[in-house]
Amino acid sequence: MMMLIGLACLGGGMLAAAVLPLYATVLLALLMAGLGKSCFDPAVQAYVGARVPWARRGLAVGLIEFAWAGSSLIGIPTVGWLIGRFGWHSPFLALGLLAASSVVLLAMLLPRVPVSRDSAPRSVPAGQGWRLLVRRRPALGGLGYSFCFAMANDFLFVIYGAWLELDFRLPLAALGSVSIVIGVAELIAESLTAFLSDRVGLARAVTGGVALTAAAYLLLPVVARTLPLALAALFLVFITFEFTVVSANGLFTELLPDARGTMMGAVGATGSSGRMVGALLGGYVWLWGGLAATGCVAAALSILALLSLRWGLRGWRPPSRMMDIP
Structure with missing residues (x-):
């Protein structure tokens, strides 16, 4: 759920900036993108931890993190090309559409992924989780x-x-x-x-x-x-x-x-x-x-x-x- 919320924040902010490219809207879009990333990253890591056996945990996390390097090698030049060809607001539309598509794909695919029996301990409520964290x-x-x-x-x-x-x-x-x-x-x-x-x-x-x-x-x-x-x-x-x-x-x-x-x-x-x-x-x-x-x-x-x-x-x-x- 937190992964979907994070992507929805990103997509909503980017699409708003594309439709209404004003300073206040762009600032709000960047804030929503930061909030979305803060929701998405811990959620996807926790999801991997709950579903991938320990013996393959590094492989799974490493493969997911390829997206981080890809954002530098592919994403940044692509954004520059879009700005040069279609204007400074065009990357917001592209990122918003990608995020919206990702929400749909995750909602369709994630429930079909089985939980690993090697890594499915009993979960606890959020408040108790914070108490466990400090102890x-x-x-x-x-x-x-x-x-x-x-x-x-x-x-x-x-x-x-x-x-x-x-x-x-x-x-x-x-x-x-x-x-x-x-x-x-x-x-x-x-x-x-x-x-x-x-x-x-x-x-x-x-x-x-x-x-x-x-x-x-x-x-x-x-x-x-x-x-x-x-x-x-x-x-x-x-x-x-x-x-x-x-x-x-x-x-x-x-x-x-x-x-x-x-x-x-x-x-x-x-x-x-x-x-x-x-x-x-x-x-x-x-x-x-x-x-x-x-x-x-x-x-x-x-x-x-x-x-x-x-x-x-x-x-x-x-x-x-x-x-x-x-």
């Missing part, structure tokens, strides 16, 4: 990880454009091509999650991914002496970061199996809070100490995220019939 150490550790890891990435994300423009005289128009590098990194990361994380185990994949991401943050200011090296270092940062985030989403679907929707919604909320703090402070850190300070702070926050996760997972095991496959 379960694995859930609290996951939320601490989500906040710190998202904050670390935004310390870099909000300044990398200005850094490339200042240090390498990269024209502002050329910065759009950097999104292709990031999109390719995300696509590869989601492929790795889909086909590797279940084999090594989701908990081990996330732990290793956080450690590699912290190392990539530290490596970035050391090797970024030329533009190709800088882009390669950014590629490494985003591939390790995205692999870790997507693998963690698969792991988190089982940290609070009685209230998966509550858990995934809380993960999204803490991650958004971390990104907000990182976006607010990232520019100041870069102005104070340059890329070296940004890399060190991001690495330190990533290590803090790892410590929070390991604290939460201490003694945690999935049910024996759902253990990681070798």
